[in-house]
Amino acid sequence: MSTPGLIALAISLLVSAGQSALRPDRSIKCSSCDEWNVSIEGFKVFGNTYYVGTAGLSALLITSDQGHILLDGGLTQSAPLVAANIVKLGFKVEDIKLILNSHAHYDHAAGIAALQRASGATVVSSASGAEGFALGNAVPDDPQAGFGKAENAFPAVNNVRVVKDKDVVRVGPLAVQMHNTAGHTPGSTTWTWQSCVDGKCLNLVYADSISAIAAPGFRFTGDAKTPSRVEQFRNSIATVGELPCDIMITTHPMATDLAGKLKKRAAKPAADPFIDPQACRVLAANAMKALDARVAEESKK
Ligand SMILES: [Zn+2]
Numbered sequence: 001m002s003t004p005g006l007i008a009l010a011i012s013l014l015v016s017a018g019q020s021a022l023r024p025d026r027s028i029k030c031s032s033c034d035e036w037n038v039s040i041e042g043f044k045v046f047g048n049t050y051y052v053g054t055a056g057l058s059a060l061l062i063t064s065d066q067g068h069i070l071l072d073g074g075l076t077q078s079a080p081l082v083a084a085n086i087v088k089l090g091f092k093v094e095d096i097k098l099i100l101n102s103h104a105h106y107d108h109a110a111g112i113a114a115l116q117r118a119s120g121a122t123v124v125s126s127a128s129g130a131e132g133f134a135l136g137n138a139v140p141d142d143p144q145a146g147f148g149k150a151e152n153a154f155p156a157v158n159n160v161r162v163v164k165d166k167d168v169v170r171v172g173p174l175a176v177q178m179h180n181t182a183g184h185t186p187g188s189t190t191w192t193w194q195s196c197v198d199g200k201c202l203n204l205v206y207a208d209s210i211s212a213i214a215a216p217g218f219r220f221t222g223d224a225k226t227p228s229r230v231e232q233f234r235n236s237i238a239t240v241g242e243l244p245c246d247i248m249i250t251t252h253p254m255a256t257d258l259a260g261k262l263k264k265r266a267a268k269p270a271a272d273p274f275i276d277p278q279a280c281r282v283l284a285a286n287a288m289k290a291l292d293a294r295v296a297e298e299s300k301k
Helices: 003-020 076-088 112-119 127-135 230-242 258-267 279-299
Strands: 043-046 049-051 060-062 068-071 096-100 122-125 160-162 168-171 174-180 189-197 200-207 247-250
Touching: 043 189, 043 200, 043 247, 068 168, 068 174, 076 112, 096 112, 096 168, 122 127, 127 160, 174 230, 200 279, 230 279, 247 279
Parallel strands: 068 096, 096 122, 122 160, 200 247
Antiparallel strands: 043 049, 049 060, 060 068, 168 174, 174 189, 189 200
């Protein structure tokens, strides 16, 4: 076999080795799942931060020579795609030391069980998120719990390390801070860190969903028994808007036009469309408007 042929064979063996180490759980079925789970190639966002998710569900890898941090795992059927992206970028799934979760809904958390088995990493989340992982389901006070246990189910994960607002988790030189952004779920979290290139450091934000989505009958404004969650939600949205923010990736990348940014970047690499210091402020302003509309709507019922 020729040298290029041998290299191609070695790469394909390495890729398949990375994939075979991961045993995915049973596929999740939902109306958007197939659209979300379309495979895309992983790519460098900036410095040591890589996008390793699918077309519709984000997963980020922050790398170091002392181990990596993975943020989110998508659906159960996303996990092998995430693992393949990591391997194709030249990293090892077994070098992931921590897996951080945005919020414990099946579209961001379901792939984590298989990725944890493949890597041996510790899963990290908020206290409410850990409750969701133990249940393998939305927690009872989740706005979407009313959609049903079968609809909300995902593979449970135990031994979750719980972190509090503003805690920093570390792997070697990597340091990632958790920000409590409860609202979309009671345990929602946004994560921030810095990545550097040639001494130029940028602030990266993995922004959790801050959308007021709920099952029928749920009220963010509360009733006589449950006080309003609106104030907490407003605080969370304000937190996202005020973060040091050069590059923001959202849990659903379509919400901030990942595909469009990739096209623009390919056409004109010098003006990186991922660098946008207004991104957090704009996302927060839009989320606040949507929450206000939801509150107004609830006041009519
Ligand atoms: Zn969600």
